[in-house]
Amino acid sequence: MKIATAIIGGTGVYDPGMLDNTSEKVMVTPYGEALVLVGDYNGQAVAFLTRHGRKHTVPPHRINYRANLYALKMLGVEQIVATTAVGSLNKAMGPGHFALPDQFLDFTKHREHTFFDGEDGRVVHIDVTEPYCPRLRSTIAACAGQLGYVCHNGGTYVCAEGPRFETPAEIKMFHQLGGDLVGMTNVPEVVLAREAEMCYATISIVTNFAAGMSDSPLTHQEVLGVMKDSANRFRSLIASVLDKLTQADCACRHALRELGGFQLKA
Numbered sequence: 001m002k003i004a005t006a007i008i009g010g011t012g013v014y015d016p017g018m019l020d021n022t023s024e025k026v027m028v029t030p031y032g033e034a035l036v037l038v039g040d041y042n043g044q045a046v047a048f049l050t051r052h053g054r055k056h057t058v059p060p061h062r063i064n065y066r067a068n069l070y071a072l073k074m075l076g077v078e079q080i081v082a083t084t085a086v087g088s089l090n091k092a093m094g095p096g097h098f099a100l101p102d103q104f105l106d107f108t109k110h111r112e113h114t115f116f117d118g119e120d121g122r123v124v125h126i127d128v129t130e131p132y133c134p135r136l137r138s139t140i141a142a143c144a145g146q147l148g149y150v151c152h153n154g155g156t157y158v159c160a161e162g163p164r165f166e167t168p169a170e171i172k173m174f175h176q177l178g179g180d181l182v183g184m185t186n187v188p189e190v191v192l193a194r195e196a197e198m199c200y201a202t203i204s205i206v207t208n209f210a211a212g213m214s215d216s217p218l219t220h221q222e223v224l225g226v227m228k229d230s231a232n233r234f235r236s237l238i239a240s241v242l243d244k245l246t247q248a249d250c251a252c253r254h255a256l257r258e259l260g261g262f263q264l265k266a
């Protein structure tokens, strides 16, 4: 059966819970191995990948983003719904709210961030005017609305290198630059999905106001606590999205059309 849809689980989302007949696949890619869980949801095959590993052992700057995204492409995946925990820089986006970023600012430093390193003699500049799939975002926003969840459709995700949290001075700068949310994983994930012509959207859950915006220092426990409290809402939202998603064609799947499309390596 074709596996058109994938979920990438971020911090706190390690168990899809809703898939039947699951099997684990170790995908061998030109960039290394990736572990993918494949199962059925109401008759459709769905792939599930935990970004930080099954036991949250891989920090954001060490994730093998290229292997993960390439593995999904090898399985035939056409659309990806990812989850991310984020801090908020925007007073209107409070802890416990969902947000669907539509833009990003890239402050990463040391990551393999492209499938096109020039080794095959090709120079590729992917268009990222619309990095996050608008079709996926509007489906997710509609599902969140039906479930009665607060969900902001749009916002600028600032990707910090981590693994440390930010200084209040950095947060002030990100805010002045137009950032709404800050996390450590969406870049290069969203870019690699686009290069590989897969629709991609991320459901961010705000776990905290960013550094310097609240009275107490930020802890990883605080982030995990909000994620734990939100786990059931996350599961319901993902299940509802899987029910509603169509396989409609989309411009994201032709992002490399002028270069003949994305080719898996022989």
Ligand code: HPA
Residues within 6 Å of the ligand: 085, 086, 087, 088, 160, 165, 166, 182, 183, 184, 207, 208, 209, 210, 211, 218, 223
């Ligand atoms: N900063 C960076 N990443 C995060 C945060 C934050 O405040 N909260 C959750 N992930």
